[in-house]
Amino acid sequence: MAGQPGAGLDPRQPHIVTLGSVPGFIVFDLPGAPVSAGGTRLAPDVTVGEVALLARAMTYKFAALGDRVGGAKAGLAGDPADRATRAGIMARYCAEIRPLADAGGFLTGPDMGTSEEDFALLRERRASPAAISAVVDGVPFEDVLTGYGVAAAAETALRAGPGGGWEGRSVAIEGFGKVGGGVAVEVASRGGRVVAVSTIAGCTADPAGLDVGRLLELRRVHGDQCVLRYGRPARPPRDLFTSVEADVIVPGTRPGVISRRTAESLPPSVLVVAPAANVPYTRDGAEVLRRRGIVALPDFVCNAGAVIGYRSASDATPEQVLAQARQKIAELILEALDHPAGPLAGACERAAGFLRGWWGDPPEPPFASR
Secondary structure: OOOOOOOOOOOOOEEEEEOOOEEEEEOOOOOOOEEOOEEEEEEEEOOOHHHHHHHHHHHHHHHHHOOOOEEEEEEEOOOOOHHHHHHHHHHHHHHHHHHHHHHOOOOOOOOOOOOHHHHHHHHHOOOOOOOOOEOOOOOHHHHHHHHHHHHHHHHHHHHOOOOOOOOOOOEEEOOHHHHHHHHHHHHHHHEEEEEEEEEEEEEOOOOOOOOOOHHHHHHHHHHHHHHHHHOOOOOOOOOOOOOOOOEEEOOOOOOOOEOOOHHHOOOOOOEOOOOOOOOOOEHHHHHHHHHOEEEEEOOEEEOOHHHHHHHOOOOOOHHHHHHHHHHHHHHHHOOOOOHOOOHHHHHHHHHHHHHHHHHHOOOOOEEOOO
16 A cells, blocks of 8 residues: 555645555545544545545544544545445455554544445454444444434533433434434434434425334335435425424534534524534534534534444443443533533544644644535
């Protein structure tokens, strides 16, 4: 693999490694860090700019958790729905990066378009904790864990603000995929209502609450078309942000969805934004939310459940990992909520302070530009 991170690189500039066996690249946010980690994304339109932002979010995620690990992210160009092509891409990719992974220089796992099974070759010498590899009610535990963490972060903010948890509260989830489904299940189990979900195909909503079990089954059979098969009038995906009355909004797709325009368009019912995806905010969008009194939770804390899971003991049970994730995420959110400029600023300040003590001058916080 050409251009591996190491000596002679500028530690202040992300390092981009172009892959030789597949169309794609890896971005190392802190070149020269002894260990870098982050997921591998497979999408037909993946770009260096997006992946670099996601690598930066990983740097801040590890720093918020107090881990001396550099953020990284891999982006592979391909259609995840084309199973035969996907299998070949992932096999060649894992073979190419295996020396670096075996040496501990780049630790990776699933992200958008990939699953834990795609990384079997890398697990032969460096196995994931048992809980992370588990399947709970037919769903990979890593997806359950990330969704659980997002729901726990939002509940922490609700209890600290208006009071009470999810009971009687509502949520709208952008991106009803694996993690979005995990958020929906957890919210419903805690007495909340899932009033809207969206996919790339559209948005479906019901102020009385959608049937989460039915939605999950429709997604299993129809994929992104599940929102068109539910039986409610279909809306454009963007309607989830502009015309759905919900207490909590969960952005769960690509970077920059919470722009100034979106932040200004959110209905007055919205109390909390709890991201499932990384880098949902632009700077202007975050500032609009702050001025409107909407609590913008830090994405790199809300969705840290999987990272906490990978840090768990090899013999920890799924129940133990869930408890650890809930405790840590709630602790970080409560600390961030005390910051005078809001929880997003508070979490960024915490992460930057940790980086300053370990790495040196911290890189800029992860904000999208659009």
